Amino acid sequence: MRYDSITQAIGNTPLVRIDPRVHGLRHIDLYAKLELLNPFGSVKDRAAWNMVRPGLETAVERGSQIVELSSGNTAKALSVIAGMHGLSFKSVTNRMRIPEIKDLLLLLGAEIEELPGRSECLDPTDTDDPLTLFHHALSDPDSAYLHTDQYFNDRNTEAHALGTGPEIVKDLDGRVPDWFVACVGTAGSSTGVARVLREHDPRVRVVGLVADKSDFIPGIRTIDEVHEVGLFDPATYDTMESVTADEAIDGMLTLARRCGILAGPTGGAAYFGTVRHLRALDAGLGAGLGAGPAGSAERRTAVFIVCDRIESYLSYVRRRRPDLLGLAPRKNSLLDVSGTEIATVASVRVREAQEWIAREQPLVIDLRSPSAYAALHIEHAVNIVDELFAELVRGGLPFSARKPVLLTCPVGDKSARYAALLTRMGHTDARSLDGGIIAWRDAGAPLVRD
Template sequence: MKYDSITDVIGDTPLVRIAPEIHGLRHIDLYAKLEMLNPFGSVKDRAAWNMVQPLIATEGDGDSDSDSDGKVTRTVVELSSGNTAKALAVIAGMHGLPFKSVTNRMKVPEIKDLLLLLGAEIEELPGQAECLDPTNTEDPLTKIHQMLSADTGAYVHTDQYYNPLNIEAHRTATGPEIVKDLGGRAPDWFVAAVGTAGSSTGTARALRGHDPNVGVIGLVAHKSDFIPGIRNIDEVHEVGLFDPATYDTIESVTADEAIDGMITLVRRCGMLAGPTGGAAYFGAVRHLRAIDETLTDEEERRTAVFIVCDRVESYMSYVRQRRPELLRQPARRNSVATLTDAEIAAATTIDAGEARRWIADARPLVVDLRGSFAFDALHIPGSVNIVDEIFAELLHGGLPFGRNQPVLLACPVGEQSVRYAALLHRMGHTDVRSLAGGIIAWRDAGAPLVRD
């Protein structure tokens, strides 16, 4: 096959059947849509090209956004720290355009290094939470989002969170490809991890346009876990493209479950999938297993499709941090990954009102676990900033402060802090508490926040 441009290679990704002896489903054929085989490595290639292509088409039109040679000079900008930024950086560079990734925090170092290699500019700006919340008009990251959308003279803001072209990339291509590869039939179930919600929404619309009875299962990260490319159930409602009516059910997957699914795809299926694909596989099998048990051999076989979003190579540090034994490294001491649900449930949490009284009475050390930019934007008066990854490293070596020192832990919404509070309690700390609802709840309660 010959192509005139690498962008012509985007799409038409394979649909590969998973052997039944691997997933254990007796009456359901499970297929993986290998979006990892797009030229820039992920499902986001489709949306990136669909969103930026109208810009590329304006090159040389001599409008006010062009230089003296008629070439577009606006900077392509996206609020992304992952695959969308990577794809846009490649495409922008191919057309001689600058690209800037604006983010609150880049949590996957391999992606950051790759963006720099591609020539991208990375702007890490303050934000009160780890991801954009367009409803919070006081969040600096939200203000940047609004500025980018308004200033079309200097920037082309592809705006993956709201741009309908994100959805259309999948409604017009990904979904129809699945139907074509299944011999003109839509699957009985479609399973997708939810990030910006573009791929799940667009694909679901196409499949249901072919067969309204297609079941759609959305997968989000467990509240206390981070899975690259997937939002948790609280975060997902902040995405402009997210519509809960798209999904018949939304279920959560833990980071460990995502890695378990990833290992199955990598070792048993030969698919070098990342943790997002692993989450989709694990969630699909878990959901379908109960259905499979109700089916009989006399019934027609059913089909289900999930998306393998990207490749594993970019997530080795993520795996090393959470499951070092997979890389033949010793298990880490004092890790939140070893906590039980009972230990987490037993951790002491206090709301903003109780926390303010406790701070006034006991003078605890207030530790803010958010990223440094979020902390610099606004934080509890007198608190200290120890980013969660650094705090985790401190705990591996033992208690980082006196056993009897009162400590209040805070994070964006209270999910990380409660786990660290539980771990400190296990390690013998006598008085550690977690701020329920995190900095967001503190702000919503009208409690004071300061900026250094």
């Protein structure tokens, strides 16, 4: 097949049937939409090209810089597109969490600007957040930048309403799957595909998958974070379910080892969440309970999206499952902390924390990024980024077990896990700031700036 431009190769990705011997569903045919086979490697190729295209000619005339608030696949696609048209690209983010993606962006010539955002996801209502202020400046009609604005740009959704959704229907010979399952990041792909499928058959069931709270899966938001995304509409989904990082990696391994699909953790999460959701429904179909949406005895169909490729996430796997790479298991890992341990940790509210600091002078550890810490932090707090702190505690307690410690993070979830881990390791007084730095700020407690 001949093309005049690599962008013409975006879309028309394969829909591949998963062998029933792998997933074990007896009455449901399961298909994977292989968006990892887009030319730049991910589902974001569609949205990036659709968002940038209308302003591209003017941007070339002006020599504008393309800018996006992204640290992942959207940034990667836009970097390539910008370079093809003689333009520069800037990725604005509050943390690059995947080293391979950062290295690739730099290799592609991207400029990376890390701003001290308060959370991992842009919150347009937080007018004091530097990331939000930057977003508003980029969205100004007189801006010298071409801002693609993936979290609020309807052309993100449109790319999938015009491409991904119709392709699924076409490849199923005009039929609509009984279930469509998608991980939720910007919500562009799930919203666009769901819209098209429901236009063909409103009985389709749409399942949105999010990352488990306090967990991290690249490209997927937690249930709290998705509500900060402008394209997210709860009405799109018939149900929302969470997936853990371990489950995402297990799904990724199954796709790679059993199906030959070299999916990243997002695709693994989609596979794992899909099979888990359908297992009980499949059993109901076998019992003649008519559990499927169509209410008939015929075989049912489900489709999930494989967003990107495995190669960019080896460091992610190495940190969470070193045994898979022939490495020794990690000691004192945050990933092993149970919900019961977290529930019993001492979590102190702002007023109580202020009194405790004044009385006992505990060591206050701020686990946020250096840029966020520099913007605002509790006076005398020590900044140890959570990834570095994780490495420290693997070697044992990094300070006296009797030294009182107050751990802080943006919203108090990560700090509670660390406090539980330190307690398990024998620390006598490790506490977490309830609600994190955001609760401290909202209570009007003093913060200082570097």
